[in-house]
Amino acid sequence: MVFCQDLKESALDYFNKQEWKAAEKTYKQYLKNAPKDSLAWYNLAISNFKTHDYKSAIKHFTKARENNFPAPNIVIGLSKTYAEQGDKENLMKTLSHGADNGLATYSLLTKDASFTKYQNYPDFKAILDKVALNAYPCLGQSNYRHFDFWIGEWDVFVNNRKVGENSITMAQGGCAIHENYKTAGNYAGQSINFYDPIDKKWHQHWVGSGGDVYNYLETRREEGLLQFESKFMGPNGNISLSRLTFTLKEDGTVRQLFENSTDEGKTWTPSFDGLYKKKQ
Structure with missing residues (x-):
């Protein structure tokens, strides 16, 4: 032995x-x-x-x-x-x-x-x-693929004026989507987006260079559409609601609409209405 x-x-x-x-x-x-x-x-x-x-x-x-x-x-x-x-x-x-x-x-x-x-x-x-x-x-798995319409290299426009660029990439073997946003100025930010099989909802966690933090949770999901809501703290320290809606348009562009509410979602005021166009 x-x-x-x-x-x-x-x-x-x-x-x-x-x-x-x-x-x-x-x-x-x-x-x-x-x-x-x-x-x-x-x-x-x-x-x-x-x-x-x-x-x-x-x-x-x-x-x-x-x-x-x-x-x-x-x-x-x-x-x-x-x-x-x-x-x-x-x-x-x-x-x-x-x-x-x-x-x-x-x-x-x-x-x-x-x-x-x-x-x-x-x-x-x-x-x-x-x-x-x-x-x-x-x-x-289709639930994880719902937000793929946002993936790409984009120029972001508001009222036909370019305001930023956004790189949206698949991450972690397709289980997440990573966002890297930048403007011509100082402001930039990143988010991680993912589908949670426990609550069966999409989440977006955003951190911006201005100290802004949003923990968005899906409130609506349809073909070519995904909507989130999150609490956020304004410059004065007040807590408000943000609603974020992504909509895929027929021409392949994507609309990103931010709305804010100070009355717990009874009324909403647009704060950013952007159009994503694929980089040429």
Whole structure:
């Protein structure tokens, strides 16, 4: 048993030092006495891959899977091996099965050199779409996509006069929308916008360079429209209500209307009526 443990430690030491041939040899010796060690099978397969012994890599990734090594690692290991072999059929079959079972390694599939030459294949792209939804589930849920009409690079106009620029970008895998607003003067601000699955409403948290803070909560949602309300503190310290409405227009522009109320929402007075036009 001591000898077996020594072999395991030696194999891991070779593996960590990337001495792949020595790791292969030592893991094979160790596994004769410890055939249920899934990590050892996996590390042996990686060592095979690194020495371009792809046939052995496939065999040993399979042994690791039979001994319950985590499925995503096996899928990626086998897929990289098939990719390097040029075995497109087994590559797509393995990745497709993985995607159907929750594979979420989107970044790896788009950046790993083993998959570069497959990026433009339609079936690989279809698999990537599935993996992206596994990795970023908000992308595939309509509630999180309701405010996408605001995403873009915009010039902001009031009465046909440009008053600012706003960069609206998708954030956190599609689970949020980030706003970065600036004017030609000193004023600027940012907000984070997101759908909360607990209260089932959209929220906007805004902070401006003038010390203004708004915590908007959705009050109305329709196709191409989203409305919020928030309390805010005016310059005199009084607390009022703000209503913020975004409306997508037929020409692709977006209207942003701010209204204020000093009587708890009984009456509203417009304070900003802006039109967003996509930058050319």
